[in-house]
Amino acid sequence: MTESGIPGASGGALPNAVRIVEVGPRDGLQNERAVVPLAAKLSLIESLVAAGLGTVEAGSFVSPRWVPQMADTDRVVTHFRSSDAVEMPVLVPNLRGLELAKAAGARxxxxxxxATVLFSRANLNASRAESLARFAEVTAAARASGMRVRGYVSCAVHCPYEGWVEPGKAAELAASLADMGCYEVSMCDTTGAASPGRALAMARAAIAAVPIDRIAVHFHDTFGQALVNTLACLELGISVVDSSVSGLGGCPYSPGAAGNLATEDLVYMLDGLGIATGIDLDALVKAGAEISDVLGRKPISRAGLALATRLSASSEVKDHLSN
Known part of the structure; x- marks a missing residue:
């Protein structure tokens, strides 16, 4: 992306446009206690696409014994397989998952x-070296089948078991994924513990190891820092950001981790900065409110709540004036 010339808080120039990767249907819903009905998942994705999201994580092909919330991912992918309007990555942990993804029509x-040994053991039941060897096989097989592969570095800033992560260690892992053929690598603050200084250190190391146009950032909001961390990284020139509608999310292997950066909050900030996203914020807010209703709670997004209240009040005033 080219730079807009808009000065950031620390003097860096912000990008003209940001591509948002919506992770709510996968990273968000996988952490729900109750399984969300298939119809609600399909409606959510359709609403997100209608709002202008061009990349939406559709689900994951992991064992339903471990993540029952994702057991119907094949049906989600099959439902959207004929659509070229949006890219829908699905998580695959191994070659078996890749075969299931291919059979469903995932592209x-x-x-x-x-980034850490203990989280790798907890999340993947493998050492870092073992997991990288496994993913090298998956990536090679996927690319041989004409599929694109996105990479994620979990615990790129902090690990719930090992504490703060050396930025160079996370960057080295990002470079390994890029070298395998991942078109993009998302650096994930899995525990949401980062503040801007640590976020910047992680991002600087990542873009020193991997071309900046292949780096994305993915912040959780445990300490309320996700939005400011994202802005700090945008000032470095990063222009791809993961977020989750209504702030859905968490991590089953990271105790206490809160949801992801809310897409509504991110779009509201970017709109205010004059940075293009191609997303209709009102339609996005509606999508967040609808999935929150399904889950039986209010949206976590601050912007989503404020805008929904404003839109509801405006509608009531119009109805009153027309009577």
Whole structure:
């Protein structure tokens, strides 16, 4: 992306446009206690696409014994397989998952590697070296089949078991995924513990190891820092950001981790900065409110709540004036 020349808080120039990767249907819903009905998942994705999201994580082909919320991913992918309007990555942990993704008609898959040994053991039941060898096989097989592969580095800033992560360690892992053929690598603050200084250190190391146009950032909001961390990284020139509608999310292997950066909050900030996203914020807010209703709670997104309240009040005033 070219730079807009808009000065950021620290003097860096912000990009003209940001591509948002919506992770709510996978990273968000996988952490729900109750399984969300298939019809609700399909409606959510349709609403997100209608709002202008061009990349939406559709689900994951992991064992339903471990993540029952994703057991119907094949049906989600099959439902959208004829659509060329949006890219829908699906998580695959191994070759078996890749075969299931291919059978369902997926065109893009994602692999997750952890920056720390203990998180890798907890999340992937493998050492870092073992997981990288596994993902190298998956990536090679996927690309041989004409599929695109996105990579994720979990615990790129902090690990729930090992504490703060050396930025160079996370960057080295990102480079390994890029060298395998991942078209893009998302650096994930899995525990949401980062603040801007640590976020910047992680991002600087990542873009020193991998071309900046192949780096994305993915912040959780445990300490309320996700939005400011994202802005700090945008000032470095990063222009791809993962987020989740209504702030859905968490991590089953990271105790206490809160949801992802809310897509509504991100779009509201970017709109205010004059940075293009191609997303209709009102339609996005509606999508967030609808899935929150399904889950039986209010949206976590601050912007989503404020805008929904404003839109409801405006509608009531119009109805009153027309009577």
């Amino acid at each position: 893009t898959v994602a692999v997750f590697a952890a």
